[in-house]
Amino acid sequence: MKKVFLVVLLMSFVVISFSTKLIIKGSNTIFPIAQLWIEELKKVKPDLEITLEGAGSSTGIAALFNGTTDIANASRFLKEKEIKKMNEENKYFAPIVIAYDGIAIIVNPKLKIDNISLETLKNIYTGKIRTWNQVNPNLPKKRIVIYSRNTASGTYETFEKKVLNKERMASTVKMVESTQFEIEQVSRNPYAIAYVGVGYVTNSVKVLTVENIHPTKLNILNAKYPISRPLYMFIDVTNGWPESGVIKEYITFGLSKKGQELAEKAGYIAAYGF
Amino acid sequence: MREFKNRMNSILIKLTATIGIIALISIFIFIIKESIPALKEAGVGIFTTFDWYPTSEDAAYGILTMLFDSIILTVFTSLIVLPLGYIVAFFMYEYATPFEKRMIKSSIDLLSGVPSVIIGMFLIIYISPWMFEIGAWSPENMLLAAIGLTILSLPYSASLMQEALDSIDIELKESALALGSTKFTAGFKIVSRAAISGILNASILTINRIIGETMVVLMAAGGANMLPTSLLDPIRPLTAAIASEMGEVEIGSLHYSALFVSGLFLLSISFLLTLISKRISIKKF
Secondary structure, three states, X not given: OHHHXXXXXXXXXXXXXXXXXXXXXXXXXXXHHHHHHHHHHHHHOOOOEEEEEOOOHHHHHHHHHOOOOOEEEEOOOOOHHHHXXXXXXOOXXXXXXXXXXXXXXXXXXXXXXXXXXXXXXXXXXXOOOOEHHHHOOOOOOOEOEEEEEOOOOHHHHHHHHHHHOOOXXXXXXXXXXXXXXXXXHHHHOOOXXXXXXHHHOOOOXXXXXXXXEOOOHHHHHOOOOXXXXXXXXXXXXXXXXXXXXXXXXHHHHHHOHHHHHHHHHOOOEEOOOO | OHHHHHHHHHHHHHHHHHHHHHHHXXXXXXXXXXXXXXXXXXXXXXXHOOOEEOOOOOXXXXXXXXXXXXXXXXXXXXXXXXXXXHHHHHHHHHOOOHHHHHHHHHHHHHHHOOOHHHHHHHHHHHHHHHHHHOOOOOOOOHHHHHHHHHHHHHXXXXXXXXXXXXXXXXXXXXXXXXXXXXXXHHHHHHHHHHOHHHHHHHHHHHHHHHHHOOHHHHHHOEOEOOOOOOOOOOEOOHHHHHHHHHOOOOOOOHHHHHHHHHHHHHHHXXXXXXXXXXXXXXXXX
16 A cells, blocks of 8 residues: 555656646736636647746746746736846846736716716825715715725726826725626616726626726727736746747747637737737 | 553544644744734834825835724624623523524524625625615625624524523522512523623623624625724725735735734734633633
C-alpha cells in the first residue's frame, strides 16, 4: 500500500515538473476574460497547465517584479513608482492592450433623465447634490440613492480617477460588492443611480449619456466617451520577447479573432479587429 | 483490549482538543501578524478617525464609523431580540403544553438552521420594497439589517434561555407554587432569578453572535460608511466591510492590513464577550 502511494507521488511529481506551466495573476476586472481564454486554449491543448489568480492589479504587477508570475493582468497602466522601480532593477515590462472597458452610468427607466454631465455626476457622488430636482428642476424632489462598487474594486478606482477628480466620495454612497446587485437595485428603485462596466448593462436599466456621448463601442475605442479605460496584460521582456513557448501561445491566442470575441463575451470591448 | 481502546480514545480526544487550541492561537497570531503593517503605518489613526478611503491618493484608514455602525446595530437588535427571546423561553417553560413546546422547539431548531444568506435574500427581495412605504430613502438600511439579525438570532437566544430556565431544579418552582404564588410569579420572580446567570450568559452569547454576523449585514445594511441619524439610514458594520473588500484587495497592501486590524478588533470583542460569559456561568447565584 505504502509502495503504491510512493510511486503515485513520484509519478505525479514527474508529470508536474515536465508539463508546461503558465502562471497568471492580477486584476479581477480581467479575470473573466482570462478564464474564457484558458478554457478555450485547454480545448486545443489539454496538457497545458495554467493557474489564474484574481486579486488586484497591483498584486499582479508586484508578482511580476519578484518573478512569481509569468503574466500580470492589470486594469490600469503602470504607476509612476512602478516605472521607477522597473528602471532601478533594470527590468522591462511590456504592456499589451487586450480589451477596453467603459463605465456606464445607469438609472431607473422611469426617471426622466437621459444625459448627465461629468460635473453633475461628480457633485452627486461627492454629496453636493442630494435630490434629483437639484439635477434638473423637472425631476421629482426625491433623495438620490447612490450606489458604488466597494473601494477595493478596479471599477471604483477608475471612476474615482476619471470622475471624482481627487475629491472623496460622500459617506452616504452605498458601497456594494457586486455589479449585478447594483443593476438589480437600480431596476427596482426609481431614484437610484449607479455605475457599472458596459458589458453588464441589461434592459432593465437606462444608460445615461455622459456629456451627450453614448458609451458605444466606437466611442469607447476612440476615447470619446469620458469614462473608459484600456485593460492590459504585462509580461517581463527583460531577456527578450517570448518568441515561442506557452506565454507566446497565450498572448497570440488572446489577441486572435477568437480571443477578442471571448473578451466581448466577457462583457468588454475588443481592442482589435473592430 | 478494552484498556487499549480506552487509551486510543483518550489520545484521540486529546489530539482533537489540542488541534482546536492550536488553531485558535494560530488564528490570533495570523491576524496580528497581518495587521502589524497598518498599525505601524497608520498608527492610532485607525481607531480615532472616521474616514475610510483606503485606495484614494491620500488614503485614510479610519474604522471608527464602521465600528460605531456595528455597535449601534448590535445594541438596537439586542434590545429587540433579548426581551423577545426571554418571552418565548418563558412561555415555553411555563405555559406551553408538551405538544406546543415540541412544536416551538422544532421550529426554532429549523429556523436556526437557515443559512444567513437565504435570510439576506429574503430581506432584499421581499422586505426591502416595503421600506419605501415607511419613508426610507434607501431600500437597504439599518432597520432591514436589524430585522434580519432578529430572525437569525432569536431562535438561538430563545433556546439558550429556555435551557437556562430548564436547568433550574423543579422543586424550587414547586415549593413556590405550594406557598401560594401564581404560575407567573413562580416563573418570573423565583425561577428566572435563580437562572439569571444562565440568562445573562445566553444574552452575551447572542450579542456575540449579532456583532459577528456578516452575510445579513453585508446584504441588508446598505453599505454606506455613515453614522446613522435615523433607523432608516444605510450603515456599514465592520464585518460587512471586511467581507466586501477582502476579495478584491491588493494582497500585502496597507488596505489589506487595515482590514485585518478591523478583524482583530472584532475578534477581540468576541473574545472578551466569551470571557465575560464564562465568568458569569462559573459564578453561581
